[in-house]
Amino acid sequence: MDDLSQDLGRRPEGRTLVTASWVVGHEDGRHCLLRNGEVVFEHGEILFVGHDFPGEVARRIDYGNALISPGLIDLDALSDLDTTILGTDHHPGWAKGRVWPRSYVEAGPYEMYTPEELAFQKRFAFRQLLLNGITTAAPIASLFYREWGETVAEFDAAADAAGELGLRVYLSPAYRSGGMVLEAPGQMVPVFDEERGFQGLKDAIAYIERQNGRHGDLVRGVLAPDRVETSTLALIKRTDAAARDLGCKFRLHMAQGAMEVETVRKLHGTTAPVWLARAGLLNERLIAPHATNATEEDLALYADHGVSIVHCPLVSGRGGSILNSFSACRKRGINIAMGTDTTPPDMLMNLLVGLITGRIADGAPDRLRSADLFDAATIGGARALGRDDLGHLSVGARADIAVFDLDDAIMAPSIDPITTLVTGGSGKVTRAVFVDGRVSMTSRKVVGMDMHTARVQAQAQYDRLIAKYPERSYGNPPVSDIFPPSYPIVEKAHG
16 A cells, blocks of 8 residues: 655646445436545546556555545635634623624724735644545634624635645635624614625625636635625625626525524515515526524525535534424425535534434435435536536546545444445544645644644634634623533632
8 A cells, every 4th residue: 555645735646546345426417426436637627437457656645444525515614713613501692792882893803814824724723624534615704803894914824824724615705795783682683784794895806806717726716795684785786796707606605594594684674585585696607504593485585596405413413403304305306515614614514414314304214315415415516516527436536636535443343335334423433535636634633834833823723713702792792601501610629
């Protein structure tokens, strides 16, 4: 077996053949399993998938008892230091800095991270994605701690980070027309500044025109208005028109939470999908996380207009909501992609949570299979992006490959590799990742960063953020009141 550590971050010269006990092949538009299969690639393109490759190769790598898989596609990929985990056990959200109080708005919102910290977040998060077998990502970050939207400078740094380590990304800075402001306990109102949203869209368009296709086509554009309740109709119309002109997708979070549903009903008299459908803004360009609060009418509109859902079951489940249901959406013909959207950015963990919550929603175990979730994380993501060269291993596809160990002691015994991976695996069994033929991760190492050292830096940066929460929490309580520990902390006595 060849050691690829010397090739980390670059494409090895010549043809590479990888083999393992299982390979996820592709026939007649669907995945298949090849026992003791082989994959051959060169210059970022897959040349062969099958058995007994007849040609010459520069190297052969046998991964043994492992699954060679298409790289996973994450269309709501964590790209910052996740703040949603602060709301796991601390409620209500309005009292815990999850919504700007009027006092903070009047004092003047500010960037709570420096430009250097924002750039570090992307570099750290992108490497975490690779460690979890994710090869294509559309990043998502919280705007709660931002002055307003995301900046062009941080996304220039993000594009360079993706090019440096080898990650396929869909990027542009997020923008918005408004935000929710807390006027009194539990009383939240939307406040809009539409011109600011238009400027954000203009910046995002210029960013895509400048960055699209860079780093060997690893970087492409996606327009990312923040949320439906923080967007005006005019902003969404201009976004849709720009996406059409640019030939890209646009992602808009909607039908994802009670606050959004209530706000949109107050503003527009109906649900977000119905509001947009009436304006002619539901189409195949739209990628819509999370649909956990979608009505039957909403889902029917998604199906009729070719909207793709991004399912993020871990973060949704933590908040007490589930997609209703995965199998019902598939039966309607809705394309479902997957996202992580929280820490850990573990797609395999999300597939398991999606399987469990999907069966709970169905009230039955036989309408949803492990393979359905795996399809969503591969073929479904590629379909949402309009890419027929991603999400599967077949001749002519891009060489985006993840290798998952199947001999981990916690996963024994194993019968079917997909069921084993979904029900017993985690991102920690990811052994190697190739993106466009580059060695982006091998033996838990990524290019350009020692993740243990970076973890210390990330924690220190996160601690500084938490220290600022009293400024943006209603009544300015101390951190100890905003985020009390699970149990009383007992310190070591002195003397």
